[in-house]
Amino acid sequence: MCTSLTYEDYKGDWYLARTMDFGFNLDGRPVVIPRNYHFDSDASANGFDTKFGFTGAGRNLNGYILVDGVNEKGLSAAALYFTESVYAEEAKAESVNIASHEVLMWLLGNVASIAELRAKFANVNIVAVPNSLLQIVVPLHWIVADKTGKSCVIEQQADGIKITDNPVGVMANSPEFDWHLKNLNNYVQLNPGLHENKPYGKFTANGFGAGTGALGLPGDYTSVSRFIRMAFMRQHAEKAQDSSSSINALSHILNSVEIPKGVKIQADGDVDYTQYRGYMEMATPTYYMQPYDDQTITKVVLTEALLTKKEATEFPLKPTQQFNTVTE
Template sequence: MLAMCTSFTYEDADKNWYLSRTMDFEAELSGRPVVIPRNYHFNSTVTAEGFAGQYGFGGAGRDLGGYFVVDGVNEAGLGAATLYLEESNYSEKPLADHVNLGSPEVVPYLLGHYASVAEVKAAVAQLNVVAVPNPFMKIVVPLHWVVADKTGAMIVLEQTGNGLEYFDDPAGVMTNSPQFPWHLLNLNQYPHLRPTIEASTQYGDVKATGFGAGTGAMGLPGDYTSPSRFVRMAYLRQNAEQVSGEANVINTLSHLTSSVNIPKGEKLMANGGSDYTQYRGYMSLNTGHYYFQPYQDQTIYEITLSEDLLNAKDAHEYPVAQAQQINVLN
């Protein structure tokens, strides 16, 4: 079982930052928008006491006898998302004097406890991801994580043989395997990509002028593998129009993620199942708004972190299949 996701940051014309992700998976996760209130208690597969954080957040998840949250943005402007990484090397057992977590618990822990990437960096040495099976998937889920905040800072967290490590992400993009440093190195194969018309070239007595606009991006990978999606999104992010206003930004992000959106049937697994983009999530790191765009109808739903929701006793879930055309979820 393998999930192939793409995540990236975007800065708008007003210097506001956003984090986006596609959730690509074979198994039906049935993820939906959810608001987790302040001090909400999460059960843990590693410790009996579980954990609760001071910040509330909105994101995508599912109630499986306790919430399984795979991405979101908190009230302080910290955003995070899970992505698959086959090379994950988790600890075989909990470590003393550490916060010990199962891999799917990392995102809700980060969003509940930290306000910035700087705070996450300072805490990483005390976090330990333990190789415990997830009750829903029945496997140890191999993940890495992207974390971003409203300053534009973005890091990738990966657990290697040296423990949980963070990597600054100057490209502002992450996909799946291999590990993050490999993807940055791979970008060195694509310094020629441009959004402009390529200059003409002489071949003997033949002058090759190309077929018009777009020739500068010839060779941009178009397949659905993780390395290709990383390069494609790095190129698109670099050259994307900077628009103003959150509604215009979300429209732009929807168009950008369309380039890595995987329709059903286009990427088949060894067992015959179809890995496809179940939803796309867009996080405004300045306003704390979370946007959810499901595969079924492409409607974009918005979660607003109101004080009533943040101070509620229980999490609030929005089953979008029943929401019809109500686009704003308050």
């Protein structure tokens, strides 16, 4: 389970940020995939080639699998769990056949902007083949954004692939994205201010202070509530001045949906928690990763040296968090 949002700073630069919420330890770390890279595929003997270099969170599992990132053209994307997914049972001739867990790499490696996404994705066939780590067909949908601020959501169900413009810049998990948009109609009363006093007969009810405008904002960890909470935060959070203050602001915004260990338990006993938060700066482009056990943020800039390497580059996370001890 995850939550994501797009964010614009004071200069007009755009970011995509996400929480990675999962019970099974994914052990992700920042990875850079260089230009003109070949991926083997679980859905096709030929695999697929990429054109653009990109960076994001992933692992080498007999081949790299990434779950979010940003490419050299400023396109960013994140994969989120979506149980309603329905994928093709067979590969199709003349199509790009990829597994659900490979879509993210294909997107970042071959698409430069939202404007060209639909045309390029028209030849993609997502095939129902299992992921080698989880041993299941991973049900996913994807939020994609570019440095112009445009964003969309990709979902595949029984009626086929659907690419939907994202006017709110937010995505969570199930139900489908259109349902979440309709559900926002139930929360038009929310605002960051104070509610006015209200008379009831001869009695006047007074609000208990600042924050009364957000009464009714859901606080649980379901995807439905996280979507509403994130839409509210994104709408009203102040714009930061630059990239460093934007990452700081996004960290605070995502705090509102971060899941601590122990408060969300799955039916099988797995404990869902926020394994990391990822921040994608599209103007630079740069990837930032903030893990659960160490709130230090690791920053990876897509340099020309990294983009022109022959092999992928990993940056294992190194815990560096320190406490300042104050004594008299």
